[in-house]
Amino acid sequence: MGIVTFVDETTTGERRPAWGLEVAEERLTARELIRRRVFQEVAEYNARTPQVFQGLVQPTDSERVLNGYALRTPRRLDPEAQTGLALRAFAGNGFLVLVGDRQITDPDEEIALPLGTEVTFLKLVALVGG
Numbered sequence: 001m002g003i004v005t006f007v008d009e010t011t012t013g014e015r016r017p018a019w020g021l022e023v024a025e026e027r028l029t030a031r032e033l034i035r036r037r038v039f040q041e042v043a044e045y046n047a048r049t050p051q052v053f054q055g056l057v058q059p060t061d062s063e064r065v066l067n068g069y070a071l072r073t074p075r076r077l078d079p080e081a082q083t084g085l086a087l088r089a090f091a092g093n094g095f096l097v098l099v100g101d102r103q104i105t106d107p108d109e110e111i112a113l114p115l116g117t118e119v120t121f122l123k124l125v126a127l128v129g130g
Contacts (some may be wrong), residue, residue: 005118006037008056009127017053023113030097031107033119034090035083042079049074056121057094058086096122 003020021040028036034056041055053059054068059077062069089095090107097104098120099111111119 002113002114002115002117003035003115007118007120008123009120010123012125018118021066022069025113027110027112029108029110030104031087032098033111034107036037037121038083038086039079042077042082046076049076053077055082057082057089059085093124096120098122 002023004023005018005020007018008016022038035058038056045053052065052068052070058064058069059082061073063073067120087107090097099117104111
């Protein structure tokens with residue numbers, strides 16, 4: 001079993017602290033890696049229900065705030081719904097997935113996960129006036 005390190009970055013240069021997820025397999029599809037990441041962050045949110053959800057994608061009925069997304073009505077998040085949002089965002093270039101220095105474009109592409117793998121989720125931010 002190994003740890004995959006997730007790093008969130010934006011095109012504006014913002015970088016959130018890295019965090020790890022235990023993965024038993026040596027290979028996973030990008031789709032499954034996204035699903036596991038989203039399930040973990042939703043599970044952590046639902047266990048604590050903080051004011052702000054700090055996840056890969058914005059939940060429905062929420063607004064963007066400084067450090068994440070504030071739900072208009074406090075509730076538990078559905079990991080399947082969040083995974084669907086994340087996969088649609090990936091397909092629509094809402095974020096890029098980089099494994100090492102290689103961009104993953106196909107959600108069904110298998111990714112090798114040797115020890116110490118770092119996966120960067122690069123959120124694309126629209127430029128003002130551009």
